[in-house]
Amino acid sequence: MRKKVTLKQLARELNLSISTVSKSLKNDPEISEKTINRVHELAQFYNYKPNALAVSLKSNRTKTIGILLPEILNHFFAKALNGIEKEASARGYKILTCITNESYDKEVEYMEMLNHSSVDGFIIALSEETQIVNKYDHYEALKREKVPVVMFDRVWDQMDCDKVIVDDAEASRNAIQYLADSGCTNIAVITTIGDLNVAKLRIEGAHQSAEKNGLLLKGLTLKNATHAEEEIYNFLKNTAIDAVLGLDETSAAVTINSCHRLGYKIPEDVSVIGFSDGILSKYSYPKLSSISQHAEDLGAKAVTMLVDHIENTKDSYTPRTEVIKTSLILRDSTN
Amino acid sequence: MRKKVTLKQLARELNLSISTVSKSLKNDPEISEKTINRVHELAQFYNYKPNALAVSLKSNRTKTIGILLPEILNHFFAKALNGIEKEASARGYKILTCITNESYDKEVEYMEMLNHSSVDGFIIALSEETQIVNKYDHYEALKREKVPVVMFDRVWDQMDCDKVIVDDAEASRNAIQYLADSGCTNIAVITTIGDLNVAKLRIEGAHQSAEKNGLLLKGLTLKNATHAEEEIYNFLKNTAIDAVLGLDETSAAVTINSCHRLGYKIPEDVSVIGFSDGILSKYSYPKLSSISQHAEDLGAKAVTMLVDHIENTKDSYTPRTEVIKTSLILRDSTN
DNA sequence: CTGTTAGCGCTTTCAC
DNA sequence: GTGAAAGCGCTAACAG
Numbered sequence: 206m207r208k209k210v211t212l213k214q215l216a217r218e219l220n221l222s223i224s225t226v227s228k229s230l231k232n233d234p235e236i237s238e239k240t241i242n243r244v245h246e247l248a249q250f251y252n253y254k255p256n257a258l259a260v261s262l263k264s265n266r267t268k269t270i271g272i273l274l275p276e277i278l279n280h281f282f283a284k285a286l287n288g289i290e291k292e293a294s295a296r297g298y299k300i301l302t303c304i305t306n307e308s309y310d311k312e313v314e315y316m317e318m319l320n321h322s323s324v325d326g327f328i329i330a331l332s333e334e335t336q337i338v339n340k341y342d343h344y345e346a347l348k349r350e351k352v353p354v355v356m357f358d359r360v361w362d363q364m365d366c367d368k369v370i371v372d373d374a375e376a377s378r379n380a381i382q383y384l385a386d387s388g389c390t391n392i393a394v395i396t397t398i399g400d401l402n403v404a405k406l407r408i409e410g411a412h413q414s415a416e417k418n419g420l421l422l423k424g425l426t427l428k429n430a431t432h433a434e435e436e437i438y439n440f441l442k443n444t445a446i447d448a449v450l451g452l453d454e455t456s457a458a459v460t461i462n463s464c465h466r467l468g469y470k471i472p473e474d475v476s477v478i479g480f481s482d483g484i485l486s487k488y489s490y491p492k493l494s495s496i497s498q499h500a501e502d503l504g505a506k507a508v509t510m511l512v513d514h515i516e517n518t519k520d521s522y523t524p525r526t527e528v529i530k531t532s533l534i535l536r537d538s539t540n
Numbered sequence: 541m542r543k544k545v546t547l548k549q550l551a552r553e554l555n556l557s558i559s560t561v562s563k564s565l566k567n568d569p570e571i572s573e574k575t576i577n578r579v580h581e582l583a584q585f586y587n588y589k590p591n592a593l594a595v596s597l598k599s600n601r602t603k604t605i606g607i608l609l610p611e612i613l614n615h616f617f618a619k620a621l622n623g624i625e626k627e628a629s630a631r632g633y634k635i636l637t638c639i640t641n642e643s644y645d646k647e648v649e650y651m652e653m654l655n656h657s658s659v660d661g662f663i664i665a666l667s668e669e670t671q672i673v674n675k676y677d678h679y680e681a682l683k684r685e686k687v688p689v690v691m692f693d694r695v696w697d698q699m700d701c702d703k704v705i706v707d708d709a710e711a712s713r714n715a716i717q718y719l720a721d722s723g724c725t726n727i728a729v730i731t732t733i734g735d736l737n738v739a740k741l742r743i744e745g746a747h748q749s750a751e752k753n754g755l756l757l758k759g760l761t762l763k764n765a766t767h768a769e770e771e772i773y774n775f776l777k778n779t780a781i782d783a784v785l786g787l788d789e790t791s792a793a794v795t796i797n798s799c800h801r802l803g804y805k806i807p808e809d810v811s812v813i814g815f816s817d818g819i820l821s822k823y824s825y826p827k828l829s830s831i832s833q834h835a836e837d838l839g840a841k842a843v844t845m846l847v848d849h850i851e852n853t854k855d856s857y858t859p860r861t862e863v864i865k866t867s868l869i870l871r872d873s874t875n
Numbered sequence: 876c877t878g879t880t881a882g883c884g885c886t887t888t889c890a891c
Numbered sequence: 892g893t894g895a896a897a898g899c900g901c902t903a904a905c906a907g
Contacts, residue, residue, distance in 0.1 A: 208685070211884060222894040227886065237892060254656045258597045259884035262899050267593070269636075269657075277625070280819070283618050290612070290639050294650075299657060301604075302637045304625050315629075321589045322604075322634060350543070458823040465825045484615070485823050488793040490800045546900060557878045562902065572876060594900035597883050 210251040219243060230255075261323065270511060271319035272302045273312060273329040275359065280454065280483030281500050282330065285357065288504025289328060296512045298325075309334040313343045326353035326511045328504075331361060337400050353514040353522075355507045358498075359403060367510045368526040371498045373403050376531035377410030380450050380478045380496060383533060385418040389448035389476055393423040395437060395460060396452035397430045407452050407480065430455045438463040441475075451479035457493055458485040482534055492536035503529050545586040554578060565590075596658065605846060606654035607637045608647060608664040610694065615789065615818030616835050617665065620692065623839025624663060631847045633660070644669040648678045661688035661846045663839075666696060672735050688849040688857075690842045693833075694738060702845045703861040706833045708738050711866035712745030715785050715813045715831060718868060720753040724783035724811055728758040730772060730795060731787035732765045742787050742815065765790045773798040776810075786814035792828055793820040817869055827871035838864050 216223045221240065229236050229244035230253075247253075261267045272289060274282050286302065293300050301324060303315040312332045319327070327347070335341070336359065344364050347354055357369040384392055394411050398404045408424075415422045425440045427433055437459045441449075451457030457479025461471060469475045471491050478494045479486055486493035506527055514522055551558045556575070564571050564579035565588075582588075596602045607624060609617050621637065628635050636659060638650040647667045654662070662682070670676070671694065679699050682689055692704040719727055729746050733739045743759075750757045760775045762768055772794045776784075786792030792814025796806060804810045806826050813829045814821055821828035841862055849857055 213884075223885080224887080224895080225893055228893090231886095235892065240892080254652075256597075256884050257657045258593055258602070259899090260886085262591075262593045262597055262883095262901095263885055263887090265899080277618055277622050278615070278819070280613070283612050287612050287639065290637065291641075294638065299636050299638075299653070301634050302625065303629065303634075304622065306626075317589075318634070322592045455823070462823065462825040484613070485819065488790070488797065488820050489823070490797040490825065548900075558900090559879080559902080560877055563877090566902095570876065575876080591900050594883090595902085597885095597899090598901055598903095600883080 209256065210248075210253045211256065215244065215247055215251070215253060219247060265323075267323050267325055268297060269299045269301055269322075269324050270508070271316075271322075271324035271327045272300050273315055273319075273327065274302065274304050275307045275330055275332045277304050280485070281358075281481045281498065284483070284500035285330070285504035285507075288501030289508055290504075291501075292505035292508035293512075296508065298508070298512065305332040307333040309338055309340065316343050316347070320347070320350070320352065325515050326355070328355050328357065328507045328511055330357055331359040333398075333400055336402055353511055355511045355514075357503055357507045359401060362402075366524050367507075367514060368524070369503055369507045369510065369529065370526065371403070371503065371529050371531055373406035373531075374410030374413070376480070376496045376498075376533075377407040377450070378414040379531075379533055381411050381414035381420075381422075382418070383535075384448045384450070384476055384478065385414070385420060387448075387476060390420060391423065391446040392420060392448040392450065393425060393440070393444065393446045394450050394452065395425045395427075395440070395456040397427045397433055397455050398453045399426040399428075404452050411450060427456075433459045434463070438466060441469070442467060446475065448476040449478070451477065454479055454481045454483045454485050454495075457495070458489055461489050461491075461493060478533070486534075486536070494533070494535045497532050497534050499529050499531070544591065545583075545588045546591065550579065550582055550586070550588060554582060600658075602658050602660055603632060604634045604636055604657075604659050605843070606651075606657075606659035606662045607635050608650055608654075608662065609637065609639050610642045610665055610667045612639050615820070616693075616816045616833065619818070619835035620665070620839035620842075623836030624843055625839075626836075627840035627843035628847075631843065633843070633847065640667040642668040644673055644675065651678050651682070655682070655685075655687065660850045661690070663690050663692065663842045663846055665692055666694040668733075668735055671737055688846055690846045690849075692838055692842045694736060697737075701859050702842075702849060703859070704838055704842045704845065704864060705861065706738070706838065706864050706866055708741035708866075709745030709748070711815070711831045711833075711868075712742040712785070713749040714866075714868055716746050716749035716755075716757075717753070718870075719783045719785070719811055719813065720749070720755060722783075722811060725755060726758065726781040727755060727783040727785065728760060728775070728779065728781045729785050729787060730760045730762075730775070730791040732762045732768055732790050733788045734761040734763075739787050746785060762791075768794045769798070773801060776802060776804070781810065783811040784813070786812065789814055789816045789818045789820045789830075792830070793824055796824050796826075796828060813868070821869075821871070829868070829870045832867050832869050834864050834866070 212223045212226050216226045226244050229241045276282050305311040312335055341361050354366040360368045396404050427436055441463050449460045460477055464471055464475050480496045482495040482497035486495040547558045547561050551561045561579050564576045611617050640646040647670055676696050689701040695703045731739050762771055776798050784795045786795055795812055799806055799810050815831045817830045817832035821830040
């Protein structure tokens with residue numbers, strides 16, 4: 206089927222031993238220059254490439270990292286993946302990507318599969334279900350095996366590993382502060398991801414900031430995005446508000462559309478800010494002010510930390526947590 | 541670092557030979573039931589899993605497929621990837637994903653890398669640049685090595701491999717026909733992806749249908765999405781039209797927003813249909829009528845074909861082309 | 876029934 | 892300078 210040149214074949218053709226060929230290809234000073242040249246020449250001719258499998262088996266390194274994502278249709282994770290892929294390939298690593306679909310079982314299954322496929326390390330964002338059932342044995346197992354892990358965005362606080370997170374509470378505080386400064390007094394917080402820790406942090410931050418400004422927040426928490434359209438529409442219709450902070454992009458996008466349907470003008474009647482500067486905020490009308498989580502940087506950072514860990518020879522490694530600063534992107538509603 | 545149980549260790553502990561242990565784990569009838577049980581027990585105890593690398597080296601199969609995508613932030617490809625991942629994992633395959641970022645060089649580089657990493661096959665959508673420079677040597681190389689390949693959506697017609705495509709021309713014909721039937725007479729076709737073959741097919745279909753209805757299409761082709769906002773705005777402002785077919789989601793989304801800015805009502809003043817039923821059409825206001833390419837099915841289908849090919853023992857294999865039928869999704873602009 | 880042997884492709888130590 | 896040999900973890904043909 207697939208014929209690939211091996212050291213053996215080169216050796217035979219050159220009347221050399223396998224080991225000499227191997228060394229020549231690495232320009233080992235032990236070998237005479239003449240031989241080295243002969244070997245390189247033939248190798249080039251046959252476009253010889255060492256068999257990655259064999260090298261990995263020997264070296265116990267695969268130059269592959271396992272990625273566990275809860276979702277990929279979510280723009281935030283797509284961007285993160287983009288950042289991960291770019292940085293990984295720049296560092297000479299391949300990525301094995303698995304999507305847990307927010308399922309705990311899938312997360313466990315994929316983790317084991319990738320682990321037995323000998324990835325050099327993991328980059329993981331927790332599935333929603335894992336955060337709900339609160340079971341983390343599979344992570345303890347990884348820890349025991351000393352497999353390098355970087356968790357990002359949706360992390361398990363008690364896990365003793367590198368982490369890259371976003372300053373969710375701070376981002377919320379800033380957003381509410383901005384709304385308050387603009388004169389809004391009836392601010393609502395809407396979310397479809399209430400079960401996630403990040404949402405809890407965002408809510409916390411929002412409340413802190415509201416309190417500081419003497420405001421009381423309204424809130425709408427949807428179990429999921431399924432009936433977001435009608436629920437948000439009704440909420441907006443029946444609640445006096447002049448601003449909305451959407452804790453996820455769907456909430457914010459649906460809020461904008463509901464405002465249209467209700468004839469509320471944005472931002473004159475209602476100001477809207479949404480978490481995550483995804484594609485929806487870019488192409489909504491009017492454009493959505495949003496909180497950028499710099500997902501691509503976040504993904505790239507995760508790779509950097511992981512590769513540093515993997516390639517760090519000392520076996521003592523102190524876990525670090527990197528916080529990515531969000532930024533509030535205000536968009537002129539007229540363009 | 542990472543300690544994993546091997547056959548050797550099990551063998552030693554059980555006072556058996558490595559091969560007996562190996563056979564026992566496969567329930568080889570040659571081995572006595574008693575031994576089989578002993579082996580299984582200890583294996584379970586140590587949670588033994590065969591080293592995938594070693595198995596692959598021996599079998600020349602990695603149960604891994606290489607995915608080459610032009611982009612991942614594009615919702616269509618994200619959906620396709622989702623479908624690919626789901627089906628692959630159901631079939632027991634892992635995926636190595638690389639993003640070419642529409643670059644020819646990256647495409648070549650990644651393909652070589654994945655090929656030397658011994659993927660069992662490839663699923664590929666061509667990068668834009670590859671279609672422009674029109675160089676396909678790297679595919680001929682794959683063909684020569686008899687590596688199974690499935691191309692999807694953006695395919696190279698002359699490649700002798702399985703393909704999964706969308707009936708782009710037909711989809712366009714239907715869309716234009718629908719607009720004509722609704723009484724539109726000044727239809728414009730807008731695109732930011734004119735260099736892609738799929739766009740050419742879509743344009744062709746649109747013209748066919750227009751001609752049939754005695755209509756003359758207007759057209760706006762943007763080199764890229766960078767200045768889409770202003771270019772589309774100006775086009776709509778200066779051209780008398782009552783309908784737009786967007787050949788990509790960005791065109792359609794920006795068209796909708798521009799209509800808002802110009803005070804054109806949708807669909808009363810202007811009807812808009814966009815290719816690809818992505819997240820933008822779902823959350824635009826009013827919701828965008830769109831042409832669904834069933835990206836997830838498409839991805840899943842690609843995996844099915846590839847795995848069938850990989851696991852098909854006969855070495856004669858006749859390439860097939862699967863056409864995914866699009867559907868026109870009409871969305872009520874009032875909900 | 877169980878074990879020995881060879882080999883997948885490569886690296887690395889140790890002889891010559 | 893070059894080569895023989897062992898071993899990474901596994902499978903499979905062949906002996907006993």
